[in-house]
Amino acid sequence: MAKKQADLLQGTLDLQILKTLALGEQHGWGIAQRIQQTSEGVLNINQGSLYPALYRLEEQGWISSSWDVSDNNRQAKYYKLTRTGQKQLAEEVANWERLSGAIELVLQSS
Amino acid sequence: MAKKQADLLQGTLDLQILKTLALGEQHGWGIAQRIQQTSEGVLNINQGSLYPALYRLEEQGWISSSWDVSDNNRQAKYYKLTRTGQKQLAEEVANWERLSGAIELVLQSS
DNA sequence: GTCTCTCCCCTAGATGATCTAGGAGAGAGC
């Protein structure tokens, strides 16, 4: 059985979402699209992962939501980063750098 | 509740173990020590994660084991990378580079 | 005016790696 994407990088979804929202308000569908684009198609977010994650992040107070109308004239739930969310993002970015750096060290060891 | 290390990089443990064994035979305890050293103390492997992982990797045929005596004169189960394990390692390294690169793209987007 | 397509939301249940929180044997040094 081939590994799934998230089996390898489980735990980075929150980071991706927070970062994406730092660029501006988005609705769930839009977040997934934007991540896919900026990652050049490598990161494909499953809706079954996305919505629970959004819920979780809102619960934590890192993002907040409001209903509005999308560019395509449809009802959409727009999320944006809160103050706390910005701090959280900074923390998660730092953590990512620390850990991915550590993995690189291991991979380069000989 | 602060995030645990592996919550952020779940799925990289196999990679770390395979890479470590690519440098030479090691027993479980030694693998954990070596990873901690090469990662400059950042990566601390929990024994409750390590042994299940070793079992899993052996099941897959990526590593093989044999009992021997350690430097400290104790019985220890030495693991080494198999042929298939080397291929798997190459694959996981490539995958890691692909995904961590994608995350970087997302983090650098604006 | 109805069909289909795309946009957009959501959920229940299963999966599976990892963590918690232990237990245990056996050299070595005192």
Next chain:
DNA sequence: GCTCTCTCCTAGATCATCTAGGGGAGAGAC
């Protein structure tokens, strides 16, 4: 004999993610 460190191991819980759905509502085609 006591304690320390080395070394192995496991059962059960946790929790993010995946699978595999469901549904409503514009918009364009015919």
